[in-house]
Amino acid sequence: MLVVLKANLSAADREATARALAEIAHGNRVTPFLDATPPVVVVRGDDNVRARVQGLDAVAEIRAEAPYLATRAGHPENRTVRLDDVVIGGKDVVLIAGPCSTETYEQTLAAALAAKKAGARLLRGGAFKPRTSPYSFQGHGEEGLRQLARVAAETGLKVVTEVVSPEDVPLVAEHAHMLQIGARNMQNFALLKAVSRSARPVLLKRGFGCTVDELLASAEYILAGGNPDVVLCERGIRTFEGSSRFTFDLNGLAYLKAFSSLPVIADPSHATGNPTLIPAVTRAAVAAGADGVMLEVHPEPDHALSDGDQALTPDAFSTLMREVRAVAEAVGRAF
């Protein structure tokens, strides 16, 4: 439950209330957000706990609906997420690039160098791949993680990669700078709880069948669990329109920027599935206020083991980057 405290409490009273709540919850995790407006505390517990919480003088209300912390109601100013010197949600529009899945060290390095040359700060690449078919290539797992980490160390890029199971969180967190929750796992609440306990920032992709409010509610799981570093990603939703693989929800991106203070990035590669459409969608996302863009780049798209048909070649990528820079500057951002 989200325990909303009265707005006019002194700092000392807030802390005393947080301690009282921890005692009531005896043993359950309590996560205070005493600087929020109004201050709130996330408390776990059964109906007995709830009843005792309700009895506290300092409590204004108890909420069951999310999102709250993920919205501007819970955090009015824009949030930033840092990976050492890379800041997502600041003035810079951040480029995240790389292959869909890591294949060999050499291929990953080649893609990373191309991405870096074009301005990328983060390297994306899949070691654990959620695939629709059990017979499709599922990623190189731990070996893929090590390749990514090695390439990151050699290029100075930060690594973001997907985690698909709660028990893999520590392993992925050891090798990557940022944990990705894929679209198909956006409402895998056991996984959200697992990454909420990690020290690594989380890139949370929107499920293709989920609303933006549900995306914020999933972010709330991570925030309420104690991990403040969440970046949202719009990657296309399912609609009746079949001319592109998914429908990039531009309204949704604008909505997230307006009603949430979390950084929001766009993934035009997955949202279109079509290299012809990627440049226009990328420029548009930046013009709409995206804090970053995530693009697949592959030295030889025709030979990729997965999703090769949606990867830009390094050349097309460089051209696009010049266009993105101009648009970013037009809306007061840097790139």
Place this chain on the structure above:
Amino acid sequence: MLVVLKANLSAADREATARALAEIAHGNRVTPFLDATPPVVVVRGDDNVRARVQGLDAVAEIRAEAPYLATRAGHPENRTVRLDDVVIGGKDVVLIAGPCSTETYEQTLAAALAAKKAGARLLRGGAFKPRTSPYSFQGHGEEGLRQLARVAAETGLKVVTEVVSPEDVPLVAEHAHMLQIGARNMQNFALLKAVSRSARPVLLKRGFGCTVDELLASAEYILAGGNPDVVLCERGIRTFEGSSRFTFDLNGLAYLKAFSSLPVIADPSHATGNPTLIPAVTRAAVAAGADGVMLEVHPEPDHALSDGDQALTPDAFSTLMREVRAVAEAVGRAF
């Protein structure tokens, strides 16, 4: 039927073939596009006509599927649509603005002056309004048309307004510079045929339940009927996402620009139904390559008889226009 002629015919042979087709069709309308690559002729007629057409030496194939003329296959270079000195589809991004429906002469004039001041070249306004409920305000009809024409004459703006019935086409064409086919009528084929016989350019809005290929097929009705001046408009589709009234289909806009040579504009007001989201969506549409944007502006949105909640105030409108100018220039356009 679309009769595709052989590619290597001389100009004289093309014309002779067109005359032969007109004779075969005896009485039915024949519309030749002899400069297309390959040259094509639209012929109406029954199975007997079809059989005789197939017998002609100069005929390469007969097609039943649209679109063709609306695509780059049928017309490789970008098309432009002119309303006197206003060119849609050229270097300038064109602004179309005005109230959802015309109410009084004074209100229409005030909105027109605000629109013009912010850079609009076309005035939009509804005299015939397609409304979901028979009890809703249905527009002022002919009186509304006259108000629009008067305001246009006084401000120098061109007028685009909706036509909802085949028999109204001549009346609307008399008062307006451009005929609008609304989303609900995108597949009203009797109406499409009627505007294909008008000398006025047509603004064809995408149906909220229709694909981009169907939009092009509807444009094909107008082109094949002999009216070359069609502008497409993306105005949002229906999806499961309920945070905005419709989902602006950015991929669809990019697809139309890539695969069709017709000008394409965006309508962020209807696509979002939410003034908070309109600025981001407008900037994005221009960054993606839109040839124009259509926006509702109302001097007093809170007092509008229809759709007031999606209209920008003149002030918000002016701010947005400065942003749009910067984005347009960043992508090599003017505004």
Place this chain on the structure above:
Amino acid sequence: MLVVLKANLSAADREATARALAEIAHGNRVTPFLDATPPVVVVRGDDNVRARVQGLDAVAEIRAEAPYLATRAGHPENRTVRLDDVVIGGKDVVLIAGPCSTETYEQTLAAALAAKKAGARLLRGGAFKPRTSPYSFQGHGEEGLRQLARVAAETGLKVVTEVVSPEDVPLVAEHAHMLQIGARNMQNFALLKAVSRSARPVLLKRGFGCTVDELLASAEYILAGGNPDVVLCERGIRTFEGSSRFTFDLNGLAYLKAFSSLPVIADPSHATGNPTLIPAVTRAAVAAGADGVMLEVHPEPDHALSDGDQALTPDAFSTLMREVRAVAEAVGRAF
């Protein structure tokens, strides 16, 4: 506007009020529903008319939103629609069958005889076909209407056929027993107004991008215009699921039966586009409470000029009819 009268008026007062409203509307059409609960009168007019209506003592409220007459609020008991001896909305589940488009007299007669043998009471067939492409077969028009009328006279079947343009309404009404408004014209309000003035019953198909409430609002146009004989038809909506051409909205069918008193039929042929799925969907529609089913049947589906791939052969059709009879009886209906 829908003028809702006070509930406790005497019959004489109701009629006096209706006369007063007709006078206020001077010249505009006034349609009274004095037996509704509460009694209502549909009045056309501008703001001056509205102001005078509001001044009447007998008026409880003025509504702008539809639907009302189309719902059980406006008409609690089930409505029936009669075509001579055929009753839609009564105990019998009514079968409407025939080819997608009429081709020749012989083909139409063969399909009609097959349909009649299997239990059909109405013959469907398209003379005016709304087609996505201008190059597709558009129907035989008036000649097709005459074929249908001749086959109807010879077989005793009633004819339902589509009308696509307001000016065609009298012609189609002359040859057919029932006018069909197709999915693409569900929100062609000029056409809805035209059929509201016809004496023929109307079969109103749901637009594939429209909600059930919008379907009821479109029915309201016809009812409020003075034509009480409307049958609704669920024929599938557009969704992301691509394994069938459309998604039959079973919930929507159940909703229409629960909240409207109009008869509701189902069109499994268009809703699935796949003969493999048609029998299951037909049985289900009847089990859910549909008052009729509309099926394409074609003597030689492989040779049909349009939509042949979704037509049942006469043999498959007969088998299905036996199944439908059993299900109809299980839910207390006859067939």
Place this chain on the structure above:
Amino acid sequence: MLVVLKANLSAADREATARALAEIAHGNRVTPFLDATPPVVVVRGDDNVRARVQGLDAVAEIRAEAPYLATRAGHPENRTVRLDDVVIGGKDVVLIAGPCSTETYEQTLAAALAAKKAGARLLRGGAFKPRTSPYSFQGHGEEGLRQLARVAAETGLKVVTEVVSPEDVPLVAEHAHMLQIGARNMQNFALLKAVSRSARPVLLKRGFGCTVDELLASAEYILAGGNPDVVLCERGIRTFEGSSRFTFDLNGLAYLKAFSSLPVIADPSHATGNPTLIPAVTRAAVAAGADGVMLEVHPEPDHALSDGDQALTPDAFSTLMREVRAVAEAVGRAF
């Protein structure tokens, strides 16, 4: 990878090939389906394994796309899933009923007795609840499992309950007769792999944003992992239609029955979210060929901690069961 063996191998050759494949995979799991037509073997391994597999004479092809085992191509005859004396996929239409979440032992017992009285064979109830908000009631966990197991033992009902995390599979399998994968976890591949190694049958619910082919591909994960007992469940998809919570995909149910041999059940409670619509949808699902229906029943719907608004009261439930019996018999099933 799915290794398809040549069709004409002797039983001895098939087994020899399976042993050869196990050796090639050295250490990776190999799952043979030697009675399939043609025989197939699921093999895990990298590109080296793949190359060696391709070298075997007995191998016809290697496939990466699912589904195969889940379709009639891989298993032509209807499959049945047994829980002791309860057979899903046989002549009987099976009723699964119970509360959305288990609250107290008494409430669960009351609901179970009502369900049993009306004909239910399986008791549903959530101990681990996937909830959109982190502040919503998440289920009673292990305590809830024990309540369910106790009520099952006392009533003779079998228990099906949701598992949300791979590490919980053994615990849930200990207390429940059948494991449920919820809609939000349909593409949680780590969880699918975990239940594929369990001896318990699996009820796999369709994700509301996923296609029927993806549902079959997810079933393929479980089948290919070695668990043959999968029951599919249609529970509604997301569409633009907002009059019901989801859109029950009747075409999808018919498609699954036609192209897969797995048992398929329907969940009208979640698909509609509206008790008014549940009876019609339930009757329709059975008429379409569903092998079972899953319904929420709650002794006091107004006091339920989750989803109370979609639960039927015991009385409404009994009435519906009589209707279902009649429809089941009309389509040659028992209930």
